[in-house]
Amino acid sequence: MFFDKIKKVFPKKFKHFIKMQLHRGDSYACPICGFQSSDWAPVGVDFPVLKEKMIIGGGRRRAGCFKCDSDDRERLVYLFLKEKLRIFNQKDLRILHIAPEYSLALKMLKIDFAEYVCGDLFEPGYKYPDYVKNLDVTKLPFSDKSFDLVICNHVLEHVVEDRRAMNEIARVMDNYAKAILQVPISENSQHTYEDSRIVDPEDRTSHFGQPDHVRIYGQDYPERLQECGFSVNRINISGEYPRFGLNPKEDLYVCELLRG
Numbered sequence: 714m715f716f717d718k719i720k721k722v723f724p725k726k727f728k729h730f731i732k733m734q735l736h737r738g739d740s741y742a743c744p745i746c747g748f749q750s751s752d753w754a755p756v757g758v759d760f761p762v763l764k765e766k767m768i769i770g771g772g773r774r775r776a777g778c779f780k781c782d783s784d785d786r787e788r789l790v791y792l793f794l795k796e797k798l799r800i801f802n803q804k805d806l807r808i809l810h811i812a813p814e815y816s817l818a819l820k821m822l823k824i825d826f827a828e829y830v831c832g833d834l835f836e837p838g839y840k841y842p843d844y845v846k847n848l849d850v851t852k853l854p855f856s857d858k859s860f861d862l863v864i865c866n867h868v869l870e871h872v873v874e875d876r877r878a879m880n881e882i883a884r885v886m887d888n889y890a891k892a893i894l895q896v897p898i899s900e901n902s903q904h905t906y907e908d909s910r911i912v913d914p915e916d917r918t919s920h921f922g923q924p925d926h927v928r929i930y931g932q933d934y935p936e937r938l939q940e941c942g943f944s945v946n947r948i949n950i951s952g953e954y955p956r957f958g959l960n961p962k963e964d965l966y967v968c969e970l971l972r973g
């Protein structure tokens with residue numbers, strides 16, 4: 714009776730609650746919310762091109778947290794920020810988070826950083842949380858050297874002028890700042906595939922694996938970053954955290970400004 718009432722008033726929340734109970738376990742743990750589970754929820758969508766090009770960090774996979782909805786890509790960035798960069802006790806940091814992931818942003822918002830700016834390019838019909846401001850990554854509304862850390866996780870594959878975005882990110886980074894610039898990458902393509910004539914969402918899906926993707930990055934991705942003024946440190950930490958449901962193949966692209 715009590716559950717029937719909740720089910721009626723909060724159908725979505727009830728479903729979420731039941732799912733959490735069914736998947737409780739001790740095989741895995743979400744580092745963001747602490748939920749311990751027997752497995753992960755399915756996330757992502759499969760398209761033939763994603764398999765054909767062996768896209769790391771794309772496609773249908775069991776990678777979602779049943780409690781906070783974080784996925785493998787979000788947890789990877791969170792763990793890197795927490796365990797490797799140790800940012801959560803560096804309150805003097807000025808941070809720009811582009812297209813912020815919900816669970817990660819909530820964690821960051823709890824810390825009283827010197828600056829924590831969240832921004833996304835607002836699209837009609839979508840609602841954005843109050844802490845997110847409308848901004849275009851190819852035209853950042855900040856002066857030079859404004860940030861110590863930029864987080865841009867799976868964004869550049871949506872941006873037609875990605876080199877302009879990379880240049881803008883470099884511009885707003887202070888001398889010793891870092892940027893985490895994650896994108897889905899083809900494991901078996903050396904070269905990035907893009908074609909500006911492909912604009913129809915269906916065509917983009919068949920060519921790039923998602924209706925709003927404009928390219929598939931190849932193994933030459935770090936070179937493109939280097940051309941825009943970054944030195945790129947390609948790091949894999951997934952093996953260190955087997956319980957946290959990371960993609961063993963997903964490398965981090967940790968960028969600093971080229972010096973000299």
Ligand SMILES: [Zn+2]
Pocket residue numbers: 743744745746747748778779780781782783
């Ligand atoms: Zn979680």
